[in-house]
Amino acid sequence: MSAETMEGHAVMEEQSGKLWSGGKSPFKSSYGKLMMWYFLLSDAFTFAGFLIAYGTLRFSNATWPVPDFVFSSFPFLKGTHYPLLFVSLMTFILLASSFTMIRAVQEGKEENKSGIVKWMIYTIIGGLMFLGCQAWEWNTLISTEHMTISTNPFGTHLESGVYLDDEHGHAYAAAAERETFDAGDSYLIHRADEQWLKRRFELTSGPNTGQVSQQEFGPKAFGALFFCITGFHGFHVFSGVVFLILIAVNVANGLYAKRRNGYEMVEKIGLYWHFVDLVWVFVFLVFYLL
Amino acid sequence: MSAHTYEESKGIARRTIIILGIVTIVEVLIALVGKGYLIPGVVPYDWLIGSFPIGRAIMYIAMIALSLYKAVLVIFEFMHMKYEVKGLMRSVLLPTALLIWAIIAFFMEGDYWKESREMIQDKNMEQVDSKFAPVGEVMKPEETHHSDH
Secondary structure, three states: OHHHHHHHHHHHHHOOOOOOOOOOOOOOOOHHHHHHHHHHHHHHHHHHHHHHHHHHHHHOOOOOOOHHHHOOOEOOEOOOOOOOHHHHHHHHHHHHHHHHHHHHHHHHHOOOHHHHHHHHHHHHHHHHHHHHHHHHHHHHHHHHOOOOOOOOOEEEOOOOEEEOEOOOOOEOOOHHHOOEEOOOOEEEOEEEOOEEEOOEEEEOOOOOOOOEEEOOOOOOHHHHHHHHHHHHHHHHHHHHHHHHHHHHHHHHOOOOHHHOOOOHHHHHHHHHHHHHHHHHHHHHHHHHHO | OOOOOHHHHHHHHHHHHHHHHHHHHHHHHHHHHHOOOOOOOOOHHHOOEOOEOHHHHHHHHHHHHHHHHHHHHHHHHHOOHHHOOHHHHHHHHHHHHHHHHHHHHHHHHHHHHHHHHHHHHHHHHOOOOHHHOOOOOOOOHHHHHHHOO
16 A cells, blocks of 8 residues: 555656646546545535525525524523524534644644644544534424424514413413514424413414414424434534544554655545535524524 | 645644634624624614615625635635645536526525415415305215215
8 A cells, every 4th residue: 555655656746747648646636635525526515405405495485493593592501592602602613623633734744643643633622522512402402492303393473463372371361461573583382291382372463463373383394404404414523523533543553654645644534624614614604694 | 735834834724714713703793783683773684775675685695705705715725725736626616616506496496486385375365256166065074974874
């Protein structure tokens, strides 16, 4: 293996003409790095397919759960008054781990074994922290807010009105206590004792003014799209962490030092890791910002 | 392939991560200020010119542009695409241009689904003129079941 790679490098250095003449890896790059790039390209299309499906279904519904209402909890803090705070923290963790990864690649170019291992360990810690955050986020959505892949308790009011029941499903004692809401306001249908508490309300605007109605579930596809897309991304982070650990162990054992190719394996897992960060840029945009 | 020295590349990495962090903060601020969370009473999300939601459009365009800028930074600096041969860059990045058409086509289709749903809802709300209503008694499912015996 090492002899082959060394030969490959010698050939690459000889390549001076503009056109590729075959018999060696094209684009003055190595076979492994090229294949990683094309794998990432295909993976980008997979993610794009998912995100475009999200956009299409969102376009096809009159209302859609508002992200700063859905994602507004923070660990150890009571209530839901922290819109986007936790997902921003997750984004910073992933960005930071991308920085530690590029530092590991740079140490690799310098053939500095202990430096690579140090920065790779920081990257692994970043990846695990991100996964931990995602686990917390999923747990909140599943066990506290009762969202599943087929049930979406996050709804939106189409017209303004006034609630007839309080948060616990009991009718208000006095009309003066009744809570009002505006068109476009979000709500979460609570669940208690295996029962959905759909609050009743009276509409005060629109063609059906005066009509008594009750809260309905939001667009059904939201839960499936959220768990599928963030889950698929989380799975990429998870497999990235597994490969980072394997490669870090190999670096520490001196396996790549023998190949004398500037720790190309670290560079390749680096490409993958930055790609995972790149996908998160778009998941963050589509799910949390727009 | 990088022509930079070790110290120079370290500097580039630091600068890039700081820019990425700042851009992310700006994006979140746009989202929160836009929805009226940070400045009470100011909700650019609801701003209209005529019936066109200008505030929302500006917010969305700004956030999409900043995200694309982040993507370019990650690909060209972190993934070192800037320092690769042009042919490699083209062969990886040009195919993604196909997505532009996919986005346009699918979002238009999504909008059409929405129109269809709305049309069905409107039709369901319509009052039927009794002159054209079906004549005779409409049988309930359980009655048809009984008549079988």
